[in-house]
Amino acid sequence: MNQALETALDFILAGGPVMFPLMAVSIWLWTLIILKLSWVLRIKRDNTDINTARFCLSSGEKPPTNGGPRGRALKHFLTLRTGDQKADLLLWEVSIKRQMPTMWRYLTSIIILSVIAPLLGLLGTVSGMIQTFDVIRIFGTGNAQAMASGISEALITTQTGLLVAIPGLLAGHALRRQIKKNQMQLVSFQQAVTRWLKSKEAYKCYA
Template sequence: MWRATDLLAYLATGGLVMLPLVLVSLLLWTLIFERLLLFRRLERGDPPLAELVRCWRAGLPLPPAAGLRSQLVRVLQAEVALPSALNRRLLDACALRLQAAIDRNLDQIRVLAAVAPLLGLLGTVTGMMATFDAIALFGSGNVRALAGGISEALITTQGGLLVSIPGVLASAVLSLRARRLQERLEETLVLFKRMV
């Protein structure tokens, strides 16, 4: 079991590169959890399309849900008296807003997941430079002096990969969920544009 002092000692062994690596990791996981919560809210509690059509045709209020389809139909219900051309434009504007909400931060997640191994590589280079400095200063006989630089190189490489691999996987999962939400949005948009 890791204690806080063990973790701090581990990070200190990695050198200065570990600070930006930790910051990248914190930002990456903050954005990932924010996306997961939003996608869950947009997917969960969204009534089936048939129920939304029935409510729309009968003029009934929608069930209380914050799902993707519900948001689109609520905007349309609020402005039902507009001419059909304006209703279509209103639907398009709402769909663009929802599309932007779905896509937000996905590129930043991909970039942060790609930056983490590069920071690990930077730490590898600085660690090897410290190793070569120790060799120049003490010769190759002083193992303790060599171990510090090698340890720094390995820990930063490990840290970069530990941040990057889950980040890349999470990015792929989020992209897949975003694509499914976009398809759901497009299906609802096309159907209701025909109905208005």
């Protein structure tokens, strides 16, 4: 274990000072990916459908919510429902729109951090090559160890930047596809409940 840590530390130090912000970006990126992935997996258990919505709207009972956008929207609507059709339709639209920011939270940051990582790697490449050229300018080509240090910095930062960016971008696009799918399901749910709210059946309990 200690040897593995020492090897990792040597690798980071060989990449030069740019490796520290690269590591920070990597940790931040994967923290956000894990948080978003856990949210996506959690809302898959949201079994609130139109039949559940009709039952809750007719009986006034709160839906069994597990953090999913459909269940949360329905719960928010039932809490504030007025019994006036026009007001309720507007309230239902607001209840749905309140779920959108949560659905897309972290995704923009994931994509931005994935783009930043290779740019930091490129910065490390430039820094390493400048160091190499400085060595050549001062010592000529006779100081192989100093030249190797600069070349190592250039290659390691490039490699690390790509290793952080490529999986991050793939994860970000996969999460984006899943969120778009969830958004379409939420919109379909909204439309189904809206049609039911416009029916006479929806307000029998207020008659």
